[in-house]
Amino acid sequence: MHSVTIFSPRGPRATGMRAALRAGGLSLCLVFAAGAAAAQTADAVAPDLRQVEATLWNDPDADAIRSVRGVLEEAADAGDATAQFLLGRHLLNGWVLPQDRGAGLRLLEAAAAASHVEAQVDLGEGYLWGLNLPVDPALAAEYLGAAAEAGSNKAKRVLGAQLITGERLAQDKERGLSLMQQAIAAGDAEAQIALGKLYMSGHGVPREPQTALALFEGAAEAGNGHGLAAYGDALMWSQEDPARAEAILNRAGELGAGEAWLSLANGAMYGYLGGGRVSRAKFDGYAEKARAAGQERIAVLEAERNMWGINMRASGPETLARLRQAAEEGNAAAAGTLIELLRDGNKLNIRRDRAGARDALEEFGALFSDQMRVQYALSIDASEARAARAYAPMAEIISARPDLHNAWFGAQLAKANPNLAFYMLQQRMAADGVYRGAINGYATPATLRAVRDLCRQERLSENCGDNVLQPSVVGALLLN
Known part of the structure; x- marks a missing residue:
């Protein structure tokens, strides 16, 4: 039995939602707002629809999935932009619901035409990066520009970065920096991090590590340590100041940036945290923190230690066995590394085994998106062209x-x-x-x-x- 709490106004739509949810075995708790409302706008029901959609991420059974889809389809057919957005992104990406890119795109376009900002951002990013959509910089700029005009900090951040770098869109540094600064002024810590990374790499702006660090510190004050994690990682691999790099990465990890623990484990393994035995002795502690933070790639690092013989005997078969075990436990990063090692070998203790790579892809393919499964399959085919x-x-x-x-x-x-x-x-x-x-x-x-x-x-x-x-x-x- 699955349950969801819905906060809904009175009206005929609420009645339909209750019936659909009950049909799927979902219980409904209604809290009515004061006063009667004969008509409902999309904004009025949006919070309810979001809570309905959220049940799709809570391991629903088939009946619950059908019921939630029915609620979203009913609202989308009635012109509710939020329902169009929620259902559209599921269908476009194949999240929980079976993928139907055409239907998903049509729903997202309808929501965007109704000035739904999140739909505009999703379409903008999709056309920018080719996320289940063809790459189309002009359309990406149009959708992101509309969302930025409506006040979306995410749109300002994404569009701003592209205008600064000229990577996918025609370069306009002045406008790009202006959009980034607007997002930062509105309290968007992710914009601080995005702009900081550009200053750290010198991509589209002068390379200014101290400017980058100041932006990362600003994000850290807001509780976001991901910028410090990037800065500490770069500093660690530069070997300029291992102790400072380790301290910055520890701060980032304590702020919730789990990738910082992974960086520290990686650096410890390869001797970047004080050198030799001193560094390698730190691996287990940081590896445990990375695992606790849900960093799947820690299983890959542990397999690499086995492969290269870092603090243990080198063994190709043991490496593959470690990766297989982690993949069987649902670790997609380990499954991907297993497929790649079987496909390519490592010129040391693991031979190329394309048939084994295909078998591993068949066995663990469910851990990847439809797109990634096809990409891995084509890469194995490509490895045979000699x-x-x-x-x-x-x-x-x-x-x-x-x-x-x-x-x-x-x-x-x-x-x-x-x-x-x-x-x-x-x-x-x-x-x-x-x-x-x-x-x-x-x-x-x-x-x-x-x-x-x-x-x-x-x-x-x-x-x-x-x-x-x-x-x-x-x-x-x-x-x-």
Whole structure:
């Protein structure tokens, strides 16, 4: 039996909601506002609909899911923008309800047309990043701009960052900084962190670590430690001041930024917290805090210790067994690492096993989104293309699926088959007129020069010389 408490005004819609919820085995507690209301606006019922939708995240049974969907569909059909937004995002993304991108998009568009700000932000981000929608910077700017005009701090933050960097939208630093500052002035700690990260990396603005830190400290005063976690992580890996980095990361973790404990465990494992045994002795304590904070990747770090023999005997089979056990317990990060290791091997104690990678994807695929399952499957197929004659058809298959294109998938392709990734980069650069060499998948001097130029043009790395062979950079250039 599932229950939900609904606060609802009187009226015919409330009667329909009660009937639908009861039909699904849900109990309804109504608290009526003073005075009768013959008509109800979308705003009046929005809190009720949100509470109804929230039950979808509480392990509902099939009857409860059908009932909640019925309530949302009834309200959406009646023109309720909040119902259109809630149901639309579920259908677009395949959350709990089966995915139906067309229906989800139509509902979100209807809500956005009715000036529903959250729907405008969702569509803006979807078109900006290709989140179950085709990448369309013009539409992204339109939706985010409308939401920003309506006062959405999130829209100001996302749009502001894009205008500052020019990553997806035409660069307009002055407007971008203005939007960011508006969000910060309105108390948006995430805007402080987003702008701080730009100053930390020098992406679109001068590189000013102290300005970044001041913004992160401002967010920390509001109880958000994620900026300090990013700053402490960068400081730790720079090895400039290990003690200070550790102190900052501890502060971030205590503020609820669980990724800080993961950074500390990672640094401890590789000797970045005081060096050698002193550093490695700190791993267990930070690993326990990372686990308590729900950081799934701690299982991956523990497997890496086993793989490389850090404070234990190196063993490829034990590494795979650790990852498999964590995946069986529902750890998606461990499942993904298992698939990648089986697909690629590690050139030490784990051999490439594509059949094993496919079996692992079949076994643990439910831990991933539909999109990620297809991306992993294609990356395994891509790993088998071993000559230029095989690159062309594989590149055509990938190019025909723009809905799958993002930097993560590009990085997976670069890991699975670097030659295929460079073949596709050569194709792209030749089409753009910035490369005139052979299209063969080899990282020739001419290819590397063109890739470095493209990296600098798109500002994807602080070091576009040495880093252009990194899968993360290749992937971002390839499919981002």
